[in-house]
Amino acid sequence: MIDPKVLRENPDAVRASQQARGEDPGLVDALAEADSARRAAISAADNLRAEQKSASKAIGKASPDDRPALLAAAKELSEKVKAAEADQAAAEAAYTAAHMAISNVIIDGVPAGGEDDFVVLDTVGEPRVIPDAKDHLELGEALGLIDMERGAKVSGSRFYFLTGFGALLQLGLFQLAVHTATENGFTLMIPPVLVRPEIMRGTGFLGAHADEIYHLAEDDLYLVGTSEVPLAGYHSDEILDLSGGPLRYAGWSSCFRREAGSYGKDTRGIIRVHQFDKVEGFVYCRPEEAEAEHERLLGWQRQLLAAIEVPYRVIDIAAGDLGSSAARKYDCEAWVPTQQTYRELTSTSNCTTFQARRLGVRYRDENGKAQTAATLNGTLATTRWLVAILENHQQPDGSVRIPEALVPYVGTDVLRPTK
Template sequence: MVDLRQIEKDFDTVAAALKRRGVDEKVLEKLKALFEEKKEVQKRLEAAQAEQNRKSRLFGEYKREGKDIASLQREVSENKERIAALGEELRVLETKLLEIAAGIPNIPDPDVPEGESEEQNVEIGRVLEPRSFDFEPKEHWELAEANGWIDFERGVKIAKSRFSALRFEGARLERALINYMLDFNRNRGFEEVCVPFMANADSLFGTGQLPKFADDLFKIEGENLYMIPTAEVPLTNLFRDEILPREDLPLRLTAYTPCFRKEAGSAGRDTRGMIRQHQFDKVELVSIAAPEQSDALFDEMVDCASDLLASLGLPHRKMLLCAGDMGFSAAKTVDLEVWLPGQGRYREISSISNTRDFQARRAKIRYKEEKRNRLVHTLNGSSLAVGRTLIAIMENYQQEDGSILVPEALRAYL
């Protein structure tokens, strides 16, 4: 959650930054009006409290001088009621501010490019050159049909559209990729964790999916539980409402989970194939850090995901996202886009974000330093979307006869 104290203290600067994220000016104007109203109520409350203290001190004086204290008692009682009413008014205003803040995205870092959509994202590097084909490369759904690796029709029959079933070598490669990714991340210093595939509303609020993105989630009917949209949710919320020892930081975590999202393909994009599914496998990276550690950890996580792609021989590029294209909780994001020769374009396969203290404020994750409790920084990143990695392997390693080579790094896992 954005820091309301920061907004109140330096409204114009923060409002300008939030406009870069596409926050409606009317929302900002409402915030400003509430801050002003809160300031006025606070001033009246403090004046009433000061008056209460002054009059309370008069009781001894009245008794010493033999004065009638009935009128003073009445005034003190009336002022007490005024203080209670002003306190309740202040509480209502603070609740309204928190409700608005819960729907406001994170403040972008100063080096995040201007822009409203992916067209304004900035390429900051490429890794490996795309392979030259001496035949017309096929897209993954054509290769899937030829090799029997992905069964789209039966996936729909079992569930509904945007579900699929992997079969034969496709299923084995999916499992091999998961194991390979987890081992790769462990070797880079990330602790492997096995987490629940469901999360409660408090957890989803903590990482920013609720309340704003409730319609994107699969909710368990009759339960305060949702199918997780990403392992970022349970991994980060492992430490919700906790105060961590400073010496334990940073924490580096990795986990495999299936992910469930209703929004997949909602805009009619990628209606064919397995690019956008309601259920997909992903291996995630999460770091919990002290503020001074988070920039270095961000670069480390980008390198980890990029090196993983390179180890599979998959050409990709790094994109620094513009302010308007970042996720809700992110202060800064670098996407990795893998080359898909069948499509003849780069497609997102990993997204690494530093959320600064945005999620920590919502989830109340703190650490103790010099006898003070401070908010941690949280970072998360895909490492990688497994289905999209399978697709990238299929398209980049396809042969003219339609067969597919297995990358050297995966052969031991098969």
């Protein structure tokens, strides 16, 4: 949820943010009206409760002759209090609904527009010219790394097995990410992949993209699409000690996405699948530290992309493609030779206080007063990285060179086609 203080002091900034996202700026006025109605309802209920308290005292002091009339008036007042409290509860619910409907306020400088309106901030490395390049699935099958056919037999379309060196390559990639994270102050976590509705809702994933999420109706639990969700919920309703600096976690988990609305897109290989693995960085910090921490997350992502030796670019995502929680998002996209384009490998989002306000995550400032924390997240490695590694490091004989940083984990420097 956005900061109510921003709404009251600078509603135009919230309207401008909504417009940049391509969302309804009228929701800002609706929230302001709901806030006003909520305050009025609270005041009315408080006044009636105070009147009821005074009436109770008067009854205790009244003479026997006056008491019946006072009791009758008190009964009538009690009904008014009940009605006022019901009105207050309804006003609170309406306010919360209006508040939850507004996306995070974007940070100054975020490009306006939608999916195609990003700004390229940097391009690193020169794509190789690879005659007769094979795609990652052809390479993966020839090398005995990926088995899509049996994945579909066992689980359906968009499922797969990573086999042999394919599994070792992913595990090596993730171990590299974990070591990089822990060397930079992250605590490694293996979180639950099923979460309660209030945690999924608190992170902002039950809004426009709720149809992407698998829901176990019988248990009322959701399968996570990223360990950002359980890590955001880890400190829900807590007051954190941030006196020593940001709290950083690296979550290693399987992730699940329905890929609703992606019919016909990326049906070949492991670019867009229902289940994949990921190491996700997650940070809690003071709001004034968030932008610097965002740059640090991007720096660690760039360090890992350099380690796998693939050309990539960094883009500043446009407001309409941020998702409701992010105030700014950077993506790193790797070059995919057979597609002759860049594809996303990492995202890192500054969610400011949006998620923490929903989840009740706070810290104490220098005066000991509880304040809402800020949260950030960023990809440190995913299964999709195998696509970039295989395609960019393929050799004319069908083998694939393993990036030097991954050789100790994989156990070989070259993967050769199996018989």
